[in-house]
Amino acid sequence: MIETAHLDLHIGDTQILNDISLRIEPGVITGLIGPNGAGKSTLLHCLAGLTPVTGGTVRIDGQDPFSADDTARARMVALLQQSPAIVSRLRVHELVAFGRWPHHQGRPGPDDARHVDEALEAFDLTALADRPLETLSGGQRQRAFVAMTYAQDTPWILLDEPLNALDPRHARNLMARLDGLARTRGRSIVIVVHDINAAARWADRIVAMKDSRVLAQGPTQQVLTPATLLDCFDTPFDTIPHKGRTLVVAQ
């Protein structure tokens, strides 16, 4: 479980995170939603121990990511940032192999190669393994980066808007794979999504943020109500039950 207590982050006079107290359940997908600038990406970086906070605590399965040794932290939690930089002449299998860095520190063994192959297979990248990243489409690149994060083999996976640049088919495939990881391998996944219906379809739990605070958290059905959504996005929404889930439609 990831628990935060009264997380606070301000840079100068700008409050970026304000009194964030969260419980993120293990083994499920948690969707992080909220308008632009609500602090979702920053929160994700704080949860991964990458952006130091000015107040409050983070515990990942009881450990403090800020005081943990860098390697130990990178074996506990993996973060995929939004639109990561492309290194020229880097091939897909080499990128995915970087995910093994926390486990081998530059001296990969047979076990690492096995993990890389498995990640390539899981994200349908085996045929692209030798292609340089700059020759791939945006969606293929995104999948390669998610595969790298997967190869890191951490109990916690944090993804910042991984559905960006993905068409409906690849977005659905990616979410279905993440869903499979949570169900069958017990991985815990936190994902920032802009598409509320993607969150409604795939997330077991939702954290809704607004103006650097947490507005609501809980099971998806309980959070995605017209009242909470209106509060969160300042836009009226209808919610329609659909095949046992909630469908969200802007009015």
Place this chain on the structure above:
Amino acid sequence: MTPTAIKLTGLACALTALCLAFLLWGLRGPVGFILELRAIKLAALVCVGAATGAATVLFQTIARNPLMTPGIVGFDALFVLTQTLLVATLGGVGVAQLPDGLRFVAEAGVLMIAATVLFGALLRRDAADITRMILTGVILGVLLRGLSSMVQRLLDPSEFAVVQQAMFASFGQVGRGQLIAGALTLGAALAIAMRHAAALDVAALGRDTARSLGLRHDRLILISLLLVSAMVSVSTALVGPITFFGLLCASFARAWMNTHRHAVLIPAAALMGAAILVCGQFVFERLLRSGSTLAVVVEFFGGLLFLVLVLRKARA
């Protein structure tokens, strides 16, 4: 052998052949004396080429921009300023009395500290905004050059002559003590860089991604800055400032080796740098008999390549 190993071996063989040609072509008269002269010059060319090539690859990774060279942001301007200040404080006679090797160590040490503080702050603040970083770096370079020329105006004409000797790229005269100190520094810097080659591959992914993978990113950047400073000291102390030559080595190395791996790129750029300089000096000195123009020609082609790369990038 892998294709990469074959290419690297090929480069090393080409460099060896060039070195032999440089040493032995048209050898007559007092053989021992001429060989010694040529050997010193050859060693200087190899050191400068290797240092510039490797430093540029490292710096491009730190700056995450394949168009950068340490010269563009004013590393060598900082070195000239260091030398100028040294003359201003110790006096021309004081500096001239320092043993060559010791003088180099002092200058390199000051550059390493100053560059790490200055460019470390620059990279930390503006790392996200690469355009701003380049512009700040270029302006910083101008500022440093301005500062040196201001201090130079305050100097005695005779002391100014000491500085002036160090200010222009010239492969003509190289001190033996400097050469030994430089070669040792370069060897150590290259060895350390190679030890961090795999980590540098990860750092190239960007700060956030690298840190998420558990890399101690900021420490690695600091080490790399120190290494770049050490290598720039070697080349600037031996021949003076060169701006674009490193771009030539690094770009050729990347294009030819076709990889992102520093374990390959660093030696490739170093070998390529050494080979270009030895080849150029050989052609100019032995075949065209006008050795002093090499620096100008190398800079001309480096600058041309810079323009081509910028224009190609602008179109893409």
